[in-house]
Amino acid sequence: MPSNSNNQPVKNSKPWYKKSLDLSNFNLAKFFHSGLRKNKSKAAPSGVKKHIKDIRSKPMSDGTDGIGVENPDVLDIDLIKDEVPVIFDKKKNLYTLGAFALLSLFLVFEIYFFLYSWERQEIRKKAVALQEEATRLDQEITFFKAQAAPATEFKNKINNASQIFNSHIYWTNxxxxxxxxxxxxxxxxGLSGxxxxxxxxxxxxxxxxxVSYQLTTILKDTxxxxxxxxxxxxVVGGDPSLGATFDLGLSIKPSIFTE
Structure with a gap:
């Protein structure tokens, strides 16, 4: 590396891609040794178990007790198969079941009340309709009775006339x-009978x-x-020349009057 007159190294201001490659201090054995060490560190044993722990279930510490605050977003991972924890909240489920039962009872009561009200309403409607029909029939009966009075009187007259006709004596016969x-x-x-x-x-x-002949003639018509x-x-007046009076009693068969 170049130095100045005071034997101090001078900083090279060139960018790294323009600097010359210096291999004088390169140690090949050290390079291979560091590579092998990295490969060994990567080949971790397959039997190592990593556990999943939800640190959100742990109590949090604010650091005042000397323990550092853990990050709540960091989870320890457990990769063991079929070891997933199942949590059953019994109290919560009982509350849900009770609410559902109450809601069901409420719906059943509402349906029953609706059907009962509807039935009573229909019964009232039918009762009113029947009452109106009965009133109408009573009015019609009263009207027809008033109309039937003259007809009944006429019928009675016909019946009386029929009796007269049935018992009528045909005096002609x-x-x-x-x-x-x-x-x-x-x-x-004169005639009586x-x-x-x-x-x-x-x-x-x-x-x-x-008189004797007359009686004989009547008796011949049997x-x-x-x-x-x-x-x-x-004898009339005591004089036979004036004739004689008498009473002729007859019993005639009733068939003569209806022939």
């Missing part, structure tokens, strides 16, 4: 019977012989005559 079975010398001045077929005819005949008799026969 009875009069035809008398006309057919009465002699020319006999006359009727009932629908059972028993009659009393107040009669006049020319003489007593005509199809209609059930019974016949005469009574109270007497």
């Amino acid at each position: 009875f009069l035809a019977f008398l006309e057919k079975n009465t002699l020319a010398d006999v006359y009727y001045s 009932n629908i059972s077929g028993t009659y009393l005819l107040h009669s006049w005949a020319k003489d007593f012989r005509a 199809a209609h005559t059930a019974k016949a008799e005469t009574g109270n026969a007497k």
Whole structure:
């Protein structure tokens, strides 16, 4: 290295890439020895175990107790297989389970309350609808009863008329019977009787012989005559030339009135 007049070394101001290479002090044995030492330091035993330790779980020290503060971001590494620590927080999980159970009970109660309210509302609606329908039917029944009163009265009249028609006496047949079975010398001045077929005819005949013939003629009509008799026969005014009066009692079969 150059020196000045005072035997002091002069600093070379040239950059490193312009400096000349000086191999006078190069020791080849030292170079190889340092290389072997580096290779030995790199070949670490494979059996060395490195442990993972989470220093965040260790209590922190601020250095006042003489211990230096560790870096919380630095983790010791443990590469051993299947040795991962599992932490189960029982208290936290119980809290979560309890909250979930309470939430489930709340939801079940809400659903039940909703369904119960909906059911009661539907029942009330149906009850109101039924009440309205019953009121409407009552009004219709009252209206139809008022309309049915005249019809009922008319029906009663028809029933009464039917009974009259059913029990109607066809006097035409009875009069035809008398006309057919009465002699020319006999006359009727009065009639009394009932629908059972028993009659009393107040009669006049020319003489007593005509009275006897009249009774015989009536009894011959057995199809209609059930019974016949005469009574109270007497001469008018005591003079036989004026004729005789008598009562003719008849029992006629009811079929004559419905033929």
